[in-house]
Amino acid sequence: MNKTSLEIVNVLKASFAEKRSRNQRYSLRAFARDLKVEPSLLSKILRSNHKVTSKMIARMAPAIGLSVLEVRSYIKSMKDEHELEKKEKRERYDEFVPFNLDHFRFISAWYHVAILELFNLKSFKASPVWIAERLGIEVAQAEEALNRLVRMGFIEISKGSLRLAKRQNSTIVNDPQYTTEALKTLQKQFLKKAEESFYRVDISYRNQSTLTFSANHKNLEKIKSEIAKFRRKINGLSQKDLEHHDSVYNITISLYPLTKIDEKIADSLGASLSPSRSRKRNG
DSSP states (O other): OOHHHHHHHHHHHHHHHHHHHHHOOOOOOOOOHHHOHHHHHHHHTTTOOOOHHHHHHHHHHHHHHHHHHHHHHHHHHHHHHHHHHHHHHHHHHHHHHOOOOHHHHOOOOOOHHHHHHHTTTTTTOOHHHHHHHHHTTTHHHHHHHHHHHHHHHHEEEEETTEESSOOOOOOOOTTOOOOOHHHHHHHHHHHHHHHHHHHHHHHOOOOOOOOOOOGGGGHHHHHHHHHHHHHHHHHHTTHHHHHHHHOOOOOOOOOOOSSSOOOOHHHHHHHSSSSSHHHHHHH
């Protein structure tokens, strides 16, 4: 709840207390009637469990003695705070924050990064039961993952509730210099999830396509660069309508040769024909 909403809550509490002091029989239900809101909604607002909108302020103003100028001031402040929140959220999306490879040794299960994205959903609940239901995992897995993400600093506890410690764009990118078994495991899990979606997800909610092409190995880095640009473009599109996000999606891109790698080509790229030898060289 933003600063202006909290101020309105305090005004409501003060107004209710003042009315009660004049009439001990004046109830919260009566107050809700005068404010022209549902009693259950008013109760949530007073407990700071529901945000106050500009329309609510305008509707409740007469009952709590707010002048037209005060209403305009509150609405302007609320709008400014909302724009600032959107700007800060966009800025957190602007830059990919690659996960440290040390973290991948612990986070080798796909649902960790999915949980981080769940925090952006309008309907998010920091409950292992809710998370497990949305992701189709066990409650114990969700609880363990939340605890791990807190320990690793991705999530923090603030005023008794969980929130993202710092925006982590959940893009999983192979570091050009390193590779780990945990990262491979994670990628395989996402590929498995893509396969499962063929049978579990309606075509209107997914898109699967392939492209097979011949190419000169000298253009490989350019192709990788274009893939990186595509990821960033999709990330940019995902920033739109942030306050109304309702689902978490994944795009897993796999670029690999269907033909055997020629030794001369491998030498020209400074690569190895053997993944195991490549791991030894990269540490």
